[in-house]
Amino acid sequence: MDYNNIIKNCEESSYLISMTPVEKIVEAGYYMGLNNQSKVLDLCCGYGEMLKIWCEAFSISGKGVDICTEFINKGNERISQNGLNNKISLVVENVKEYHDNEKYDVACLSGEDLFGGLKGTIRFLESFIKEDGKILIGTPYFHNKETPKELIKFQGELNTLEEIYDISKECGYLITHIAGCTQNEWERYVTWSARRDLKWLKNNPNHIDYQKKQEWIDYWYKMYFNYRKDYEGWALFVLEKI
């Protein structure tokens, strides 16, 4: 068994804040036809790990935008360490106010709803793509319409897969690839958050919000065990103009 590869995968996954596994990100790049001529814009890029992976796999060039300075600084450090800073740049900016004169082959937004739903996200992303460009959206969804009210209270209303398909078509796009995740990525994500909360508890034993944080951890885990595990999914959706 290639233990080093497993360890490298864990390391890369820890810089992906959403749930698509590394191999599915590479697969999505393959199905989008990424190559060394491709220019990719990733809005709400986190650490820019998706761009880094596509740069290593397909030699793309790209730009990532995120509001969090800590993520961008760490991401740029990793990009520089891997000798990719002539191909990838990450900048701190509010995506809602972001303008760009360049047009991209792919515009992505994964893990954040900043434009009032899927239609708004599609409309925003399409302003950055070339005529034959593609859009990639990462979003959670509900497995069916009969979602328990406890989950809606926690997560808000989400689209079902059918609704994602219908809204994309209304906007003039067809879903041409879906990169979903397995229970393994859910478990990685849920426990990642718990490890972060535990660290906070250890560092702040006398904090006024200590009890609240403990209650949140219970709520977080029980929402996953009792509801999210069965009723919620996550995927990257590639959309192409019809």
Ligand SMILES: C[S@@+](CC[C@H](N)C(=O)[O-])C[C@H]1O[C@@H](n2cnc3c(N)ncnc32)[C@H](O)[C@@H]1O
């Ligand atoms: C769930 S994370 C996903 C990160 C990344 N797409 C990934 O898959 O690893 C959502 C990201 O959106 C960023 N974000 C939230 N609101 C933003 C805004 N208004 N402008 C730019 N970035 C924003 C957060 O800082 C965070 O990095």
